[in-house]
Amino acid sequence: MVGIVGYGSYLPRYRIKVDLIAKQWGADPEAIKRGLILYEKTVPGQDEDTITISVEAARYALQRARIDPQKIGAVYIGSESHPYAVKPSATILIEALGIGPHVHAASYEFACKAGTEAMYVAYSLVKAGEMEYAMGIGSDTSQGAPGDALEYSASAGGSAFIMGKENIVAEILFTNSYTSDTPDFWRREHEFYPRHAGRFTGEPAYFKHIYNAGITLLEKSGMQPKDFQFAVFHMPNGKFPQEVGKKLGFTKEQMEVGWISPWMGNTYSGSSPTGLSAVLDAAKAGDKIFMVSFGSGAGSDGFIFKVTNEIDKVRDLAPKLRDMLDNDKIYLDYGRYAKFRKKIILNE
Amino acid sequence: MITPRYHREIPQRYRLEAGKCKQCGHISFPPRLVCPKCKSKTFETVKLSREGKILTFTIIRVAPEKFSKETPYVVAIIELNNGVRLTAQVADCNVDKVAIGDKVKLVFRKIQDEGKPGLHCYGYKAVLV
Amino acid sequence: MKDVAVVGVGMTKFGELWKKSLRDIFVEASLKAIENSGVDHIDSMYVGTMSSGLFVGQEHIGAVMADYLGVAPVPATRVESACASGGVAFRQAYFEVTSGQSEIVLAGGVEKMTDGADVTDALATAADQEYEVYNGITFPGLYAMIARAHMHQYKTTREQLAHVAVKNHKNGSMNPNAQFRSPVTLEQVMKATMVADPLRLLDCSPVSDGGAAVIVCSVDYAKKLKKPYIKVIASVQTSDTIALHNRESLTALKCVSAAAGKAYKQSGLKPSDINFAEVHDCFTIAEIVVTEDLGFFEKGKGGQAAENGSTSIGGKIPINTSGGLKSKGHPVGATGVAQIIECYEQLTGNAGERQVKNAKYGLAQNMGGSGASCVIHILEAV
Numbered sequence: 001m002v003g004i005v006g007y008g009s010y011l012p013r014y015r016i017k018v019d020l021i022a023k024q025w026g027a028d029p030e031a032i033k034r035g036l037i038l039y040e041k042t043v044p045g046q047d048e049d050t051i052t053i054s055v056e057a058a059r060y061a062l063q064r065a066r067i068d069p070q071k072i073g074a075v076y077i078g079s080e081s082h083p084y085a086v087k088p089s090a091t092i093l094i095e096a097l098g099i100g101p102h103v104h105a106a107s108y109e110f111a112c113k114a115g116t117e118a119m120y121v122a123y124s125l126v127k128a129g130e131m132e133y134a135m136g137i138g139s140d141t142s143q144g145a146p147g148d149a150l151e152y153s154a155s156a157g158g159s160a161f162i163m164g165k166e167n168i169v170a171e172i173l174f175t176n177s178y179t180s181d182t183p184d185f186w187r188r189e190h191e192f193y194p195r196h197a198g199r200f201t202g203e204p205a206y207f208k209h210i211y212n213a214g215i216t217l218l219e220k221s222g223m224q225p226k227d228f229q230f231a232v233f234h235m236p237n238g239k240f241p242q243e244v245g246k247k248l249g250f251t252k253e254q255m256e257v258g259w260i261s262p263w264m265g266n267t268y269s270g271s272s273p274t275g276l277s278a279v280l281d282a283a284k285a286g287d288k289i290f291m292v293s294f295g296s297g298a299g300s301d302g303f304i305f306k307v308t309n310e311i312d313k314v315r316d317l318a319p320k321l322r323d324m325l326d327n328d329k330i331y332l333d334y335g336r337y338a339k340f341r342k343k344i345i346l347n348e
Numbered sequence: 349m350i351t352p353r354y355h356r357e358i359p360q361r362y363r364l365e366a367g368k369c370k371q372c373g374h375i376s377f378p379p380r381l382v383c384p385k386c387k388s389k390t391f392e393t394v395k396l397s398r399e400g401k402i403l404t405f406t407i408i409r410v411a412p413e414k415f416s417k418e419t420p421y422v423v424a425i426i427e428l429n430n431g432v433r434l435t436a437q438v439a440d441c442n443v444d445k446v447a448i449g450d451k452v453k454l455v456f457r458k459i460q461d462e463g464k465p466g467l468h469c470y471g472y473k474a475v476l477v
Numbered sequence: 478m479k480d481v482a483v484v485g486v487g488m489t490k491f492g493e494l495w496k497k498s499l500r501d502i503f504v505e506a507s508l509k510a511i512e513n514s515g516v517d518h519i520d521s522m523y524v525g526t527m528s529s530g531l532f533v534g535q536e537h538i539g540a541v542m543a544d545y546l547g548v549a550p551v552p553a554t555r556v557e558s559a560c561a562s563g564g565v566a567f568r569q570a571y572f573e574v575t576s577g578q579s580e581i582v583l584a585g586g587v588e589k590m591t592d593g594a595d596v597t598d599a600l601a602t603a604a605d606q607e608y609e610v611y612n613g614i615t616f617p618g619l620y621a622m623i624a625r626a627h628m629h630q631y632k633t634t635r636e637q638l639a640h641v642a643v644k645n646h647k648n649g650s651m652n653p654n655a656q657f658r659s660p661v662t663l664e665q666v667m668k669a670t671m672v673a674d675p676l677r678l679l680d681c682s683p684v685s686d687g688g689a690a691v692i693v694c695s696v697d698y699a700k701k702l703k704k705p706y707i708k709v710i711a712s713v714q715t716s717d718t719i720a721l722h723n724r725e726s727l728t729a730l731k732c733v734s735a736a737a738g739k740a741y742k743q744s745g746l747k748p749s750d751i752n753f754a755e756v757h758d759c760f761t762i763a764e765i766v767v768t769e770d771l772g773f774f775e776k777g778k779g780g781q782a783a784e785n786g787s788t789s790i791g792g793k794i795p796i797n798t799s800g801g802l803k804s805k806g807h808p809v810g811a812t813g814v815a816q817i818i819e820c821y822e823q824l825t826g827n828a829g830e831r832q833v834k835n836a837k838y839g840l841a842q843n844m845g846g847s848g849a850s851c852v853i854h855i856l857e858a859v
Contacts, residue, residue, distance in 0.1 A: 047459070406673045406675075415613045424622075435612055448629050473612075
């Protein structure tokens with residue numbers, strides 16, 4: 001039996017409402033909110049980045065796992081906003097948390113699914129018997145180009161999962177990945193903002209990969225959508241995950257708890273992992289969770305989890321995602337948001 | 349290039365490692381070679397508590413170049429639960445609502461950048477609890 | 478151990494001296510001191526300067542100044558103790574004379590702050606670089622934290638801080654060498670731009686260029702020169718933790734009270750014997766705390782004293798008749814020596830409109846950083 005022994009999430013306290021972004025660029029706020037089902041998003045503080053967010057999320061995961069950090073054999077962080085282009089974010093995280101130095105560390109990159117990649121590899125190493133524990137983290141401070149559709153959703157946050165064989169909180173039953181060369185969204189080296197292919201990001205990219213990864217996962221497991229209590233999908237906005245979930249045969253009720261994008265935005269590599277974290281905060285022993293991520297370029301990673309009764313022991317050992325999402329929010333105006341996100345040209 | 353200087357301070361800035369005097373128990377942060385209380389020279393490594401309270405503070409409105417885009421920001425002298433004091437920014441707060449005696453916890457944040465091409469420099473800041 | 482005298486003084490105007498270099502400024506002040514003292518040579522010299530390296534890229538200051546003053550090959554030593562560099566330079570001259578090692582020693586201080594260097598960064602090197610400055614504190618910020626704690630503990634008010642600035646500007650308006658020579662009103666101080674809560678622009682000493690120098694010799698030698706001289710009857714120096722957060726108290730400066738105790742003992746005087754004092758008002762709160770820790774007022778009552786005129790000329794104990802760092806200016810390395818010069822002018826009856834009547838004993842207190850080093854001298858009129 002291999003699975004999650006500790007999990008944790010971190011969201012910055014700053015928010016900006018979609019209304020303000022729409023007004024800035026002369027768009028109709030109500031149409032945007034209706035069309036994308038997005039109301040507000042998280043914004044990282046000037047002193048926060050993928051590494052600081054990962055450290056706090058991982059700290060909470062360690063609090064829940066209650067293991068000696070020295071026993072972690074690998075740390076992987078998936079992001080599309082690693083602070084260094086060359087120097088893995090995990091090298092700094094391990095020093096902050098007292099992990100290592102006898103540890104393997106690496107950065108993963110695959111647009112919005114880099115987090116589930118990190119989780120998959122961490123899980124696989126433990127399953128293969130290579131090490132006792134491994135950590136996979138999905139974390140981002142994603143950047144949306146000013147005036148572009150993605151500016152409404154690009155947000156910040158992250159979640160960390162420690163995989164192990166003992167005291168498992170959620171067993172991983174099946175996994176499946178599906179990848180192809182589908183250039184729906186990318187960023188060239190030295191470009192500040194990513195680019196995307198508009199409506200092409202829908203059917204041929206997001207829906208195709210999640211659907212195929214999902215269907216194959218169900219076949220592999222011999223299970224059907226009705227066997228699951230929860231379903232979590234990558235959330236580029238509020239609308240897409242509801243549609244793809246429906247297409248796969250899941251209900252709104254099953255997706256409810258993990259559907260957090262309308263208030264969080266799209267935390268890119270942190271998206272479905274943070275949805276999973278919200279689900280774990282609410283799940284009971286025996287519950288089954290269906291999760292499929294999506295990363296542009298493109299690919300999807302699917303997981304089936306089964307929650308154990310260990311969840312009751314760890315749930316309250318660290319802050320819950322919903323509390324971080326709903327409470328102690330600091331709202332920004334567009335000017336402060338632009339300053340925080342370094343969208344203003346400085347005299348450097 | 350501040351790399352060697354920065355690298356030496358990592359255990360302190362990331363993990364709050366301090367030196368506890370084996371003779372009198374006084375904790376020095378950062379660690380040092382001579383105990384300021386009893387002048388002894390033997391220490392053991394301890395980690396500071398991450399929780400404490402504000403003893404005094406100020407709101408910086410005119411900042412050095414490195415921090416000039418972050419004003420106004422609060423800097424405070426904080427006393428941690430094990431009696432050790434340090435100087436740190438108070439992040440994510442309404443600068444007009446900070447008071448002496450406020451309880452805080454220390455979190456991991458980016459403190460400064462060594463210019464555009466240089467190192468990202470991390471460390472501790474406080475947040476109100 | 479010989480009795481030590483100060484027999485000639487000289488200083489430049491303090492301010493933005495665009496046309497004068499670091500060397501020009503030091504030489505100008507030194508030449509004035511030498512001429513006023515009547516000596517025809519010096520045996521040794523000390524130059525107090527905090528950050529010539531960061532401000533103008535020049536170290537090896539002793540050699541540079543001996544060369545430019547035309548006194549090579551005399552021994553020339555640069556002294557550094559942040560803002561107390563000048564006072565500590567004076568103390569070295571005192572040692573060299575009292576020990577009999579040299580007869581005539583020049584003690585000078587100089588700083589050239591307006592040549593384009595980042596002043597905030599340079600001044601911050603007086604604090605703990607890795608554990609205070611790294612985290613974003615500034616110099617005004619450190620004193621602002623002391624101010625807030627003092628206001629919290631002793632109910633010192635914002636107005637009381639402002640009174641210090643008003644008084645010092647009034648005094649400075651009577652000092653031809655001061656950087657700022659116009660008075661300021663209480664309202665101007667209270668409404669000035671906020672720098673670090675609660676300190677505003679007019680609570681802070683300015684960025685200045687300037688130089689100051691004095692000639693130190695034995696009392697016997699001074700008598701032979703037939704020029705006005707004063708006696709140095711106490712010289713004390715102390716140190717404390719570099720970081721403010723490691724001090725015993727956040728509202729008291731132990732380096733000051735410890736040095737003051739020793740200085741009174743050395744001179745056989747009590748605080749009430751002192752007729753006036755030049756203290757280190759890098760910020761208004763500093764003057765308030767220092768006057769308490771020098772024993773002039775009960776702990777916590779320094780603010781009231783500034784408010785009720787006790788520290789004005791004509792008051793119980795005039796503080797900073799020169800205008801202090803606040804109005805006279807604060808070319809860092811020169812300040813400690815300029816304080817000695819004001820004591821000399823007062824004790825030789827030469828302070829013009831600023832004159833304290835019947836001045837017999839004067840005290841000069843110079844301090845480095847947020848109170849990590851302190852040097853006190855007590856001077857006596859003859």
